[in-house]
Amino acid sequence: MRLRRVVAGLALLVALATAVRLAAAPRPEWMRPFPPFRIAGNLYYVGSEDLASYLIATPDGLILINSSFEANVPLIRRSVEKLGFRFTDIKILLISHAHNDHCAGSALVKRLTGAKYFVMDADVPTVESGGKADFQYGAQEAMRFPSTHVDRVLHDGDTVWLGGSVLTAHLTAGHTRGTTTWTMDETDSGRVLHAVIVGSPNVNPGYRLVGNKAYPQMAEDYQHGFQVLNSLPCNLFLGAHGGYFGLTAKYARWQSGDRSAFIDTSGYQAYIADRERAFNAELKRQLTQRQ
Numbered sequence: 287m288r289l290r291r292v293v294a295g296l297a298l299l300v301a302l303a304t305a306v307r308l309a310a311a312p313r314p315e316w317m318r319p320f321p322p323f324r325i326a327g328n329l330y331y332v333g334s335e336d337l338a339s340y341l342i343a344t345p346d347g348l349i350l351i352n353s354s355f356e357a358n359v360p361l362i363r364r365s366v367e368k369l370g371f372r373f374t375d376i377k378i379l380l381i382s383h384a385h386n387d388h389c390a391g392s393a394l395v396k397r398l399t400g401a402k403y404f405v406m407d408a409d410v411p412t413v414e415s416g417g418k419a420d421f422q423y424g425a426q427e428a429m430r431f432p433s434t435h436v437d438r439v440l441h442d443g444d445t446v447w448l449g450g451s452v453l454t455a456h457l458t459a460g461h462t463r464g465t466t467t468w469t470m471d472e473t474d475s476g477r478v479l480h481a482v483i484v485g486s487p488n489v490n491p492g493y494r495l496v497g498n499k500a501y502p503q504m505a506e507d508y509q510h511g512f513q514v515l516n517s518l519p520c521n522l523f524l525g526a527h528g529g530y531f532g533l534t535a536k537y538a539r540w541q542s543g544d545r546s547a548f549i550d551t552s553g554y555q556a557y558i559a560d561r562e563r564a565f566n567a568e569l570k571r572q573l574t575q576r577q
């Protein structure tokens with residue numbers, strides 16, 4: 287029994303060491319460790335300073351949202367353990383969208399934990415091809431990641447259940463074909479809080495919103511995504527990157543005792559409105575350029 291545990295421990299160390307060696311570190315804040323903490327109810331932050339990962343702790347095991355880069359996996363693991371949970375108790379792995387900064391570590395997380403991987407239908411080809419099927423970055427070697435088998439294909443509006451916790455997958459596409467905004471209700475100090483984890487409403491540099499042969503309905507998808515985001519009730523404003531919702535500033539408030547630091551309905555509305563303005567400006571620019 288003890289030998290088996292030692293062998294399992296060694297395998298884990300080897301896997302983590304390999305991951306750290308292989309991964310590149312594109313931006314310092316993506317790799318910078320961040321203290322794990324309880325956001326509300328059974329929802330915890332376990333990501334780095336900017337690559338957000340979330341843990342939902344239930345009596346039947348853990349749900350992890352976003353594996354990030356392979357090099358982030360040891361950081362996420364340490365954060366999960368610091369909170370007093372077992373990394374190997376992760377039963378379900380979810381992502382915000384199929385870009386390497388949110389999903390490159392998924393194969394490693396699956397290997398280390400045996401978690402089942404649930405991904406939005408339109409992001410499945412990208413995830414399972416290791417990035418090759420991505421409409422924008424498919425040909426770029428640096429954007430690739432280990433191809434990862436998806437265990438359950440999600441559709442818009444699907445729910446994910448574990449141990450009494452329920453998450454809803456909202457398709458908010460455009461940034462990728464299957465960009466997913468996750469919502470869940472948390473009860474904290476007797477109050478129900480609607481949490482929204484924004485998938486990404488951002489138009490990346492080089493994205494062709496108009497006449498894009500690889501993704502013809504891209505602009506319409508963004509527009510639909512903004513409709514959805516504008517319709518979601520939000521108390522706890524969260525997202526795929528810490529920068530979306532001002533993680534570091536809010537955490538400083540949280541640390542000084544303000545347990546409502548992440549309750550920010552107006553911040554959510556302002557962020558979505560700002561991103562929608564940026565999208566509309568870029569669409570207009572591309573439309574006028576074409577004439």
Ligand SMILES: [Zn+2]
Nearest residue numbers: 383385461486
């Ligand atoms: Zn992205």
